[in-house]
Amino acid sequence: MKLFQLMILLSCFSSLLMAKQLKFNKVINDNQVQFHYLWLDQDQQQHALSFAIQKTAVFNDFRNFKAFKSQRAQRYVNLQLAKTLSQQPLDGVQLKFLPASTEFTITIKAESALNIRQAKEKIQRMQHQLMQQYLADNFYHQFVNYDHSTAIKPDHLRFAQDSISHFNNVKIAVLSQLANQDARTVINYVLSFVQAIPYATLASRVTASGAGFNPPLQLLWQNQGDCDSKVTLTAAILAALLPQLKMQLLFINNHALMAFNIPSQGQERTVTIAGQVYVLAEPTGPAAMRIGEVSPEAEFAIRNNRYYSEAFINTRSL
Structure with a gap:
């Protein structure tokens, strides 16, 4: 029984071995950043690795990436939608933009219900396309x-x-x-x-x-x-x-x-x-x-x- 318990303890201990970074150093040298690493692998064997990456890449790569904010994204979509519809009016309808502090609405007037429905459908497609473009431009995407x-x-x-x-x-x-x-x-x-x-x-x-x-x-x-x-x-x-x-x-x-x-x-x-x-x-x-x-x-x-x-x-x- 004691031997069996010892085997279980040893097994648990081995499964909980932790990766360990023994040393990390970075140095900016001319146009490059030099990275130096020392660590233990899954067998607790020591490894060393050094390499250089262009300084412009390190400091400029995705430098504008930021957390996604739905209000900021929606504001962009609203502004682009209003701009597009002002420059390219929809035939057969009159649009009025009603910006507010928390909402943005468009009122549609037309002589027929068909024109109103078609205008709504087109505006919804434009909103979707603008949002997808915003996500892509900012390195985001929607997932299920x-x-x-x-x-x-x-x-x-x-x-x-x-x-x-x-x-x-x-x-x-x-x-x-x-x-x-x-x-x-x-x-x-x-x-x-x-x-x-x-x-x-x-x-x-x-x-x-x-x-x-x-x-x-x-x-x-x-x-x-x-x-x-x-x-x-x-x-x-x-x-x-x-x-x-x-x-x-x-x-x-x-x-x-x-x-x-x-x-x-x-x-x-x-x-x-x-x-x-x-x-x-x-x-x-x-x-x-x-x-x-x-x-x-x-x-x-x-x-x-x-x-x-x-x-x-x-x-x-x-």
Whole structure:
């Protein structure tokens, strides 16, 4: 009995090994920012990584990104709608704009109910198009969650896609250490690197609308990020390292993880999306997990279809 209890304790201890960043340093040198890292991986083995990224990219990339505010977005839509309809009046109707402190309404006058209905439909289409354009311009998008609720969140796929080119030096530095290694080894290396970066608590994805999200280079500069930020960073780095790798970003309540389309081994946790099997992975940390290992909460959510997934397509490899 004592031996059995000891085995359980050892098993629990091993499953709670934490990723640990031993050293982090950044230095601005001429036109570049030099990053230096020292950390422990899932086997508590020490790794060192150094690379440089252009200073203009670090300080200017997505510098105007800010948390989504519905009132600000609606104000933009209202102003653009009024401007467009003033310059291009609708035939057969008279419009009157009634701006107020909290609302914006348009009164429509016409000789027939048909004209009024057609005008309303066109205005609604214009409002939708303007809102979609506003979201795209500000790196947001609307998504439908697993429970069929809709919300607005940062467009993590675009952030990752548009960041790939900045990781060329990271690719060179990593592959110099992992020459001729398979995809699984590269993925575990990157997972351990990102897991060791200090974690910042995720604000509610549905209600916070981007508050606290750090784009990839901002995450490196601040040396901290929430799970959404870390997933996005991981996708960008792996897309630079393994251009053909198929990835999924998975979002569950108050958490995010990833999945990779590589053959599973042993008891690794997987998910099937669109008929393809993906091996799950947890980039967030601080728990040091290899590919195929996920938290009980994440596994429960995935198995019960309580997640929303986005397929990452690396357009640079097409």
